[in-house]
Amino acid sequence: MRIIALLRGVTPNGKNRIPKMSYLVEILEDSGFKKVETYIQSGNILLETNLSHSEIASKIHDLIFEKIGAELSVIIKTKEELEGAIKENPFDDTYDFSRIHLVFTNDNIDDVKLKKVREIAFDGEIFFNGSECFYMYLPRDASKKKLNNNYLERQLGIVCTTRKLNVIKHLYSKV
Incomplete structure (x- = not known):
């Protein structure tokens, strides 16, 4: 089965840096994953395996911690989940496409906590929840940016990772 693994916390420098994506591909293939590909340096992996999501x-x-020393969370998604996320995108052509972000998690979401987040006014930023992910619209002119990955993790008690819509569309096309 073809799977998408989204790494949370990859940084360009420091302890959570992955020096070369080609090395990441090599260690994943050496461990038994098949047809491993990466897309851009921020930690997007496509691979084939029959393992469960939690095992992957x-x-x-x-493997990343042992071979590279980076402490990264891993969010697992399928082609169908990415397709659902793309189709449910609540933002139409009147929004700046480059400012649409999708937030993915492996965790279950507490309905009470989610309700509290949905009720907050984000001063120009927009938050929606869908069945496969959360959606954030983050305009350049927002006076004080509040809505982001770290904020959602704190408020919802989850681990999540954010990708721009165009990255998700690209990953979907490669699955």
Whole structure:
């Protein structure tokens, strides 16, 4: 089965840096994953495996920590989940396409906490929740940016990772 693994916390420098995506591909293939590809340096992996989602996330996390030293969370998604996320995008052509972000998690969301986040006014920023992900519209002119990945993690008690819509569309086309 073809899977998408989204790494949370990849940084260009420091302890959560992945020096070369080609090395990441090599260690994942050496561990038994098939047809491993990466897309851009921020930690997007496509691969084939028959392992469960939790086994994939755990194995990728442990390999990266052991071989590279980076402590990264791993969010696992399928082609169908990405397709659903793309189709449910609540933002039409009147929005700046480059400012649409999708937030993915492996965690279950507490309805009470989610309701509180949905009720907050984000001063120009927009938040929606869909069945496969959260959607954020983050305009350049927002006076004080509040809505982001770290904020959602704190408020919802989850681990999540954010990607621009165009990245998700690209990953979907490659699955």
